[in-house]
Amino acid sequence: MKNTKRIIYAGFLIACGVILPIIFHIMPISIGPFFLPIHYSAYFAGGFFGPLVGAIVGLLTPLISYQLTSMPPNPVVIYIALETLTYGLIFGLLFYKKHFNIYLSLLIAMFCGRLANIFGNYLVAEVFLANISKPFILLNVLKNLSQGLVGAVIQMLIIPVVIKRVNTAFNFINIEKEEDHMKFNYLEPDKTCVLLLDNIVIYESKDNGVKPLVNYLYHNGIPQQDTILIDKVIGLAVANLVVYCGLKTVYGKTVSQPALELLKKHKVNVFYEVLVPNILRKDKTDICPLEKYVSTLVSPEAVYMGLVEIVINNNPLHLK
Template structure:
């Protein structure tokens, strides 16, 4: 239990710090290209499971917003729909249904972007946003292509390294 809690805290911290590093190095729009908050969410999903990772995603968004103002409203709301879906889908497919990691990652990416599209569509009326959900989502997909490719390359390698170090065998071992 202590190990799981410690790793959860680490993932939340990474979800707050990584975007700041990306913005420092690449400027204020770097996050929309690299998608730094997505990395700890996926790693948490594969190691800690879907529920814990979904909670981590919401905690990191909330803490980041209150400490740094990032992501800004309304993007915060869109990501609050997207990131937990990443966690739930990736964790469920990988840990419970035993879908190989690359497939779990790719399907979760699609589901998360779908959740974001639904959030954009639903919230545009509630928040009186003047944007086209289709154009917004297409832009997010295009901008985030580099980050998605990095995720598909880095996360499987990172998971292999964690397994090699016996940190993970599909989850953080609690014994």
């Protein structure tokens, strides 16, 4: 089912990649070369579904566009396809797989894509335009790079916002393998928090919120770094505790956007089923007070000390 959905989404992104350039081309002012509309499908495919889907969408979008609309023209379509393939592959690898910062991932993907563009220009010039290869390469590369700078800035402004909003709205599942999804079975039927070490349960709890992890850390100390946390809900408070522990892999059935950003910043592998903007109070009227409280603290260490005061010492003053 998941693969079927990915195929559908990939097809939708390819269709968008074909339609967007048409819209830009029918405008009275030629702004397509500056906005680079054919690039977006590859970036979104890589950002939402990983490097493989990103590369496939990046490769097929210009090829299908050429077959249907003759845009990009031949032989330009060759180096455009190499370029967009690279965007989807590198951005998906860095952002989706390795959890790099989205802006850094974009910058690196853009750089690699421009290199692919230069290589494609050389390939086209040598194969199709051998007698004028050097002038063609130089002039075309300079033209593409100068026009692409504007498009790159626009992409840096648009792509991160769209990915964050869409990922939150549609709850894209970021679990790659069935074995990863099966990790959530450790929470059945009524567990809320489980710690695994070498696939052996070393701790489990039925308590809600941050209590399980705070209690474990207070009474047992920091676990080994290859310990895996599986939690029903991972908000900013739990995310800070994960960073404090130095854990490298966490699974959350529900993860908040601030928690995801913090964990990715610290290179933690995060697997989740549902992504939400924030963890809310039980009545859904506001953000959880604990989440607000930890957002005011300066470090994961400070968060841990504050949560010990609240959970272990039963001092709720911090939440007032």
